[in-house]
Amino acid sequence: MLSAQNVNNFDGLARAAKHFTLPADHAGVSFKPAHFDDIKSSDHSVGWFEVHAENYMMDGGPMRRQLQFLRESYPVSCHGVGLSIGSHEPLDQDHLARVARLVEWLEPAIFSEHLAWSSHGGNFFNDLLPLPYTRQTLERVANHIDEIQERLSRPILLENPSSYVWFSESDMTEAEFLASVVAQTGCALLLDINNVYVSSTNQGLQPADFLDSLPFEAVDQIHLAGHFVDHGPHGEPLLIDSHNAKVSDAVWDLYEQTIFQYGPIPTLIEWDGDLPEFSVLAAEAAQADRRTHSLKPKVRYVAG
Amino acid sequence: MWQVNFAAGLRTKASPAPTCLQGLGGQAVERRFKVYRNNVYSSLADNLAEGYPVVKQLVGDEFFSGMAHEYAKGYLPTSPVMSLYGEALGDFIDDFPPAKSAPYLGDVARLEYAQRLALHATDAEILLASAFERIPVESLLAKGLVLHPSVQIMRSRFPIYAIWVHATETDKNSIINQPESVLVSRPNLKVRTLRLPDGATDFLSLIKSGCSLSDAANHALASGYEASLDEFIRIALTHACAIRARTP
Numbered sequence: 308m309l310s311a312q313n314v315n316n317f318d319g320l321a322r323a324a325k326h327f328t329l330p331a332d333h334a335g336v337s338f339k340p341a342h343f344d345d346i347k348s349s350d351h352s353v354g355w356f357e358v359h360a361e362n363y364m365m366d367g368g369p370m371r372r373q374l375q376f377l378r379e380s381y382p383v384s385c386h387g388v389g390l391s392i393g394s395h396e397p398l399d400q401d402h403l404a405r406v407a408r409l410v411e412w413l414e415p416a417i418f419s420e421h422l423a424w425s426s427h428g429g430n431f432f433n434d435l436l437p438l439p440y441t442r443q444t445l446e447r448v449a450n451h452i453d454e455i456q457e458r459l460s461r462p463i464l465l466e467n468p469s470s471y472v473w474f475s476e477s478d479m480t481e482a483e484f485l486a487s488v489v490a491q492t493g494c495a496l497l498l499d500i501n502n503v504y505v506s507s508t509n510q511g512l513q514p515a516d517f518l519d520s521l522p523f524e525a526v527d528q529i530h531l532a533g534h535f536v537d538h539g540p541h542g543e544p545l546l547i548d549s550h551n552a553k554v555s556d557a558v559w560d561l562y563e564q565t566i567f568q569y570g571p572i573p574t575l576i577e578w579d580g581d582l583p584e585f586s587v588l589a590a591e592a593a594q595a596d597r598r599t600h601s602l603k604p605k606v607r608y609v610a611g
Numbered sequence: 612m613w614q615v616n617f618a619a620g621l622r623t624k625a626s627p628a629p630t631c632l633q634g635l636g637g638q639a640v641e642r643r644f645k646v647y648r649n650n651v652y653s654s655l656a657d658n659l660a661e662g663y664p665v666v667k668q669l670v671g672d673e674f675f676s677g678m679a680h681e682y683a684k685g686y687l688p689t690s691p692v693m694s695l696y697g698e699a700l701g702d703f704i705d706d707f708p709p710a711k712s713a714p715y716l717g718d719v720a721r722l723e724y725a726q727r728l729a730l731h732a733t734d735a736e737i738l739l740a741s742a743f744e745r746i747p748v749e750s751l752l753a754k755g756l757v758l759h760p761s762v763q764i765m766r767s768r769f770p771i772y773a774i775w776v777h778a779t780e781t782d783k784n785s786i787i788n789q790p791e792s793v794l795v796s797r798p799n800l801k802v803r804t805l806r807l808p809d810g811a812t813d814f815l816s817l818i819k820s821g822c823s824l825s826d827a828a829n830h831a832l833a834s835g836y837e838a839s840l841d842e843f844i845r846i847a848l849t850h851a852c853a854i855r856a857r858t859p
């Protein structure tokens with residue numbers, strides 16, 4: 308006979324399991340503290356939230372309390388911006404320990420970081436900076452990811468960056484580099500489709516070529532965001548990954564093509580600057596849901 | 612080498628884009644490298660503006676932005692934990708010639724940083740005054756108090772509390788030019804900023820550093836602060852956010 312105790316345990320397990328998986332058919336949004344009250348009363352209009360790991364490394368206080376509410380109510384993905392995986396220098400052990408402590412407490416469905424560097428010579432530049440794609444940098448990045456995965460006892464997701472410059476010494480494409488990292492480390496990928504569009508346009512390449520050469524079976528999450536259109540000194544387009552606007556039509560088109568080809572993948576709307584009302588972010592997430600549902604795509608198993 | 616060159620190029624506005632970059636010709640590479648340099652310093656200036664809203668309000672957006680860019684150039688973050696970036700802004704302002712006409716500004720910055728530290732400090736349960744009532748006065752006086760981790764005491768040569776209240780409250784108070792001390796704490800989820808009465812600053816600083824209540828009170832009495840023992844105990848319990856008593 309099923310006792311009340313058992314039912315409670317089962318509920319607890321079901322709740323826990325839910326939080327270890329990001330839904331592929333209900334998009335999430337970046338969590339911003341300014342939206343907290345709206346989120347509390349929004350009745351799950353978005354599927355999940357992503358938080359920047361470095362914003363929650365304080366000892367206590369209201370921000371940690373908000374994060375606690377989120378993790379009890381929604382699946383959460385934790386997105387690092389400070390491990391400087393692409394750096395030539397060794398990983399900052401103090402920072403890796405902070406990330407490990409946060410991940411252990413938060414138990415996010417996913418921990419992701421960037422193919423980029425942000426620290427050098429004891430300074431943190433607060434930006435995601437580019438690296439050359441060579442055998443040497445590949446070895447360095449793979450070693451860093453091995454170290455992080457071992458420390459966190461879980462595979463991480465690596466995000467493709469948005470780029471404005473390229474290095475003469477690069478001897479492989481970004482997609483080739485990412486595929487090699489996946490093969491060597493067993494990590495998964497966070498595909499930022501806006502970054503693909505921004506980087507490809509800035510380099511005069513076709514976004515579809517990048518997407519075609521990516522190992523898609525490793526893509527466990529998608530990012531969508533808005534960008535700003537500027538121009539270089541010769542009138543050439545220069546797209547800035549500004550995260551302060553709605554997703555562009557071109558990026559939505561690439562998203563639809565991707566979902567049509569590969570099936571639903573947990574999707575996040577990123578918005579960091581010129582923050583609008585929460586309802587605007589929720590509407591962007593609903594737009595992703597509509598596009599995913601209307602495509603009747605292949606069923607795809609997505610590991611949490 | 613690529614990273615050394617890239618980082619060096621970010622540090623100074625005068626330096627050209629690293630030569631290891633490829634692009635659509637020199638001008639275009641410069642323009643594109645500038646996107647990174649701009650991202651770095653604008654994001655740091657934005658972070659400071661968020662962390663120092665009262666300083667920003669006192670000097671205006673344009674002045675603050677210029678000052679923040681100067682600070683960021685000299686003090687890049689040393690950790691990716693940006694919630695604590697900008698610790699030295701108060702000291703920087705003290706030596707920043709364009710801010711010379713507002714000599715109190717450095718203290719306002721230090722107050723705002725203390726409030727930020729309090730916001731993010733470790734959580735702890737405050738003892739209610741009633742919990743102390745159970746301890747006999749003699750025994751209590753011999754004890755010290757462990758204060759909440761958020762508690763900070765700040766002395767200023769300027770009316771720092773009045774300036775802060777004037778900037779943050781809609782009902783404008785008048786500012787009397789006199790030294791003021793404040794106690795910053797976060798007994799629950801909200802940061803609390805209190806002006807300390809004369810003499811209480813020494814008394815509470817001593818309590819914070821581990822003195823017993825009687826030693827701290829005697830010191831305050833010896834330095835000319837007139838109050839009864841009851842008043843000292845009341846100040847300790849209402850202002851200091853004690854989390855437990857301890858034997859010094």
